[in-house]
Amino acid sequence: MTQSTTPSTQSSSPLPDAFSSTLSGLFNQVRPAIVQVRNERHGGGTGIVWQADGQIITNNHVVPQDGEGIQIHFTDGRTLPARVLHRQPQFDLALLKVQAEQLPTLPAGDSDSLRVGEWVFAIGHPWGQRWTVTAGIVSTMSTRQVEPEVTIPYIKSDVRLAPGNSGGPLLNADGQVVGINAMIFGGDLSVSIPSNVVSAWLKDLPRSQAILGVGLQRIDLPTAIRQQLADHSDNGLLVVSVVERPAAQQAILLGDLLLEIEGQPIQGVHSIRQNLANKAPGQQVTLKIARAGKLQTITTTLIATE
Incomplete structure (x- = not known):
């Protein structure tokens, strides 16, 4: 039985109307979390959004080679590039990752x-x-x-x-x-x-650690910034590189000076690592920064390590 997105005025299905109505509702509910997986050499298949942070499950044989230009097509019309995070050839499974957040997911049953x-x-x-x-x-x-x-x-x-x-x-x-x-x-x-x-x-897969996705360099705080801060060290962390993300998620910019994370002064890279130790990719953290000489508070989404 194939579900059509165009309703018919007369049902020819031998199944009760209540069953057909329930199936239609189920289809519309789960459809956004099901994607099309395509690659340059081996055609395509289907995938399931398993985690809202862009983790997608498919078959290993759908993406048999890395670096094949894997593309993920969503119901909302978006097409995003994907990379393979993990494989399990014996089970014919592969875990893919796209750069996206808050995606609809499907619950796993027993x-x-x-x-x-x-x-x-x-x-x-x-x-x-x-x-x-x-x-x-x-x-x-x-x-x-x-x-x-x-x-x-x-x-x-x-x-x-x-x-x-x-x-x-x-x-x-x-x-x-x-x-x-x-x-x-x-x-x-x-x-x-x-x-x-x-x-x-x-x-059983190795757990990805949550990171800010930036490169940092320790510097002395400018005098104008120190005067705006109370009980703060004389050092800050300058953002010297940023992992590419969708524009809507690019909260941290090159040249920003990181001062606090979750209300705690940043003493160095080690203090950031300690703060993120119990957090997961996809969670948000609040940062106090200096941008163009002015203090700001921003919220950014953590990403996973490679």
């Missing part, structure tokens, strides 16, 4: 609770047809041996998949991701990687 016969749905871009939904039922939970001592569980269903669906979500009736669509085995059975496998892999 794949271990899936039952044979339960309704599931896939959304992707089969044969380049963007944001197409198909429905089916869970046929069986199976395993596949990828190495002599490595066995991976899989979800098999009769959801219709085609090239372009790879990396997209298998959803339950609550709109939760219970699997990542990976490939088609013999017959009509489609295969998905369980969401619990994906979550466990991501949990």
